[in-house]
Amino acid sequence: MPLLEVSKLSKSFGGLVALNNFNLDVEEGELVGLIGPNGAGKTTVFNLLTGLYKPTGGTIVFDGRNLRGRHPHQITKMGMARTFQNIRLFGNLSVLDNVKIAYQVVVNYGLIPAFLRVPPFYRREENIEKSSLKLLEIFDLKKHAQEKAKNLPYGEQRRLEVTRALATNPKLLLLDEPAAGMNPQETQDLLALIKWVRNEFKLTIILIEHDMSLVMGLCERVLVLDYGSLIAEGTPQEIQQNPKVIEAYLGDEEVAAWE
């Protein structure tokens, strides 16, 4: 059984069809790429999966359970995590607190221990702190643990976003343009990081990306969206040859010129 089964998923905003009859099955352990021109509906897919948008039609089944009517925080607890295209860290909080908040999905305690500081509080708080620091150490951010997240350099903010998403202990990780704004060297480092994370944490990943070198270097399977519809699906090599994809990216006339 696939980890994620999306069938006939649609979303309209008024008269605008952002996503139309989108189907996607993702097996456990896969790394799937989602590409397409600007405004093709890629981020809409992520917003639907994570529960930020309510679908106009279609179903999403994640880990054997239908996601209809579930709130975003509940979906996160089921094991889906994401990063954002435009970085959305908790800027004024420390790097450590950013990770702690996410790790609270895994370990938490009730209000009474919080207010009255009874035993579960100290034990679990220590667990949250230690685990968060360990995660920061893995991603080479421990030295910045007490700094405000907004003061980190751009590349490290991106890394913190991934760290924070992983702290929720996900089965499925959705990465929304992780290489946006990165230079080629940073992109190469990111590529290595994603590969490593995937093996280390046994993750299934869906990746939205514009940077073709990243998509081609990482993904086993690529889906192409254009105007809210799936226009192609296949291995990176197949996608590169697909005339419909070339047309979507470069327009009709250029294709004619190529030929």
Add this chain to the structure above:
Amino acid sequence: MQKKHLSVLIICLALGALFAIVQVGISNGMISGYWVTNLFLMGINIILAASLNLINGFTGEFSLGHAGFMAVGAYAGGVITTNLGLPFPLAIVVGMLAAAVAGVLVGLPTLRLRGDYLAIATLGFGEIVRVVLMNIDYVGGASGLKDIPDVVNWPIIFVSVVLSLLLIKNFVRSSHGRACLAVRENDLAAQMMGVNITYYKVLAFVVGAALAGLAGVLYAHYYTIIQPKEFSFLLTFDVLVMVMVGGLGSLTGSVVGAVLLTTASAFLQAIPELRMVIYALLLIISAIFRPQGLLGEKEVTLRTFQKLGGVFNATSGSKQTQ
């Protein structure tokens, strides 16, 4: 761990000393009646400012309904002791519960509102409470609830302030407090990190309102007479100024703000016409020169004093060597 026990001990000793000095001052008349009143008011204001800060500063929900929550607590507590003749501790419990319920009632429907719109809606709530109270004869209508038992003394005020601050501090420095901060920083990302933003927004209102209710019960049982007109927008404004001057998101800042402004208004009592002018000026000046408030988001802790002490020792030490 040793160090932590030591700092708890130091804080307890300091609080004990503060309590004893004021208690002695009150009982042998060294502190005049006027300043005793202001001291009690200071305590009530600290509770109000700290609880408003929980909603506005830590959770980032800009509420202007604090006078309303305080009124609900004051009247609910007043009814318990005055109309029903029940004991004062029960008045505290009922006053806090009633205000907490009001917090849910305001928190839930206004969840979708942000910024200015939330401020206007909560402001409206405060005015509704005031007008409704004015029209209920059971609690005295516009002339107010009279003959409330005079039971509030220095120990009660002191313990209430310390416990309120301790509860808010414990809340803020817990996983739940971090969740509130996450809601303030970026509610979309907070949702994606598994934070139930609806729950935490309402929770902040409930805890903040309950403590405002406690302040109301204390207020009612100190002044022995409460009128709806006292709980107008101006009261919320007073508290808001304390929070802003002290620093949104700093608990010790709220204490500093409440102490400073209560003291200032005690001195300004002689010129009541100018009081609000000076208040407004303070807010404008602090907004221009220090928009984050005196303390910003920082807290004054024992370590702050240690650092200050360290600087002081270092400078005096270097003088000796010269």
